[in-house]
């Protein structure tokens with residue numbers, strides 16, 4: 237008897253689990269809220285009116301569809317696979333995060349919520365959240381580690397310009413994981429009017445599914461654009477992974493196409509052996525954080541440890557539970573790229589293509605530089621250009637001065 241082809245795109249079960257990962261590990265008082273959110277999300281996604289409104293904002297406010305661009309000079313340089321960029325860096329606010337923020341804010345408004353809360357590490361998700369909150373005239377409170385506030389002054393200024401209130405978090409190490417805990421605490425105490433806008437495919441169910449659905453537009457567009465341009469599906473997809481939302485967004489529309497190879501790229505920081513990295517799959521083990529079970533960076537006592545990477549946006553100490561499952565299933569390959577490799581790919585992209593990528597994105601580009609030369613010229617490879625590098629100028633300039 238033949239066994240059925242596994243359907244990797246099927247997603248979470250009724251408990252919000254991807255195999256043994258995901259779920260909803262939250263305080264009992266949060267349960268009704270989580271269920272209300274799940275219900276509202278499912279209802280909205282089945283309603284043509286909601287989807288039409290979402291499409292309109294994606295087109296007019298975000299600037300979708302983003303182009304699929306043939307990176308001709310990079311292709312010639314590596315001398316192998318034909319490389320395409322999915323240009324998410326051209327979106328309003330300069331990255332893919334806004335795709336998800338638009339979806340969630342429309343949902344929040346439908347649910348009658350008037351106050352938006354979010355957590356942010358590098359500040360990019362905070363800026364995208366503050367942007368949509370301003371657009372819809374909703375109050376916005378962003379939890380941010382005190383250490384991160386010091387490190388990310390520009391984004392703090394942007395959020396304030398957009399009308400958001402920044403709440404410094406001093407518990408723990410004053411970084412992203414502490415901000416996440418504070419945001420969850422706020423949500424429990426302000427149940428009636430507050431919507432928690434999570435920025436990646438993490439958190440308790442339904443967040444990993446909801447964020448993936450709002451980001452899946454990346455892969456749907458890529459699929460159509462590649463069919464239009466090359467008359468067939470791509471052979472491989474490459475994306476960087478912080479929590480994993482731009483990667484899930486690109487991968488999802490192709491998960492059941494067995495011929496499409498997928499590679500998720502974590503940040504190896506100063507190297508996996510150094511302990512200073514952000515590679516939850518390659519250098520962590522399973523545990524519970526932020527309301528779900530997944531691979532996490534933790535010490536031997538199960539305490540969550542801080543992530544390290546040249547790119548602040550990959551500094552998430554976990555990875556979305558759907559990735560943990562796809563890893564276990566062997567459907568998606570996961571690799572890790574260190575700071576030095578990412579920086580080299582960053583400079584190459586600037587010089588060869590006239591595009592300054594985000595340092596997060598440079599991790600995916602470094603993986604492309606490793607893979608493309610080994611592949612034939614008719615291999616079609618798509619890399620998600622998750623964001624632009626303007627925000628990284630201070631980091632890059634400092635590194636260039638140190639090396640000079």
Ligand SMILES: *Cc1c(COP(=O)(O)O)cnc(C)c1O
Nearest residue numbers: 436478479480481482596622623
């Ligand atoms: C936040 C961010 C990432 C990492 O987040 P994911 O949820 O893994 O996509 C990657 N690239 C850019 C430009 C970002 O701002």
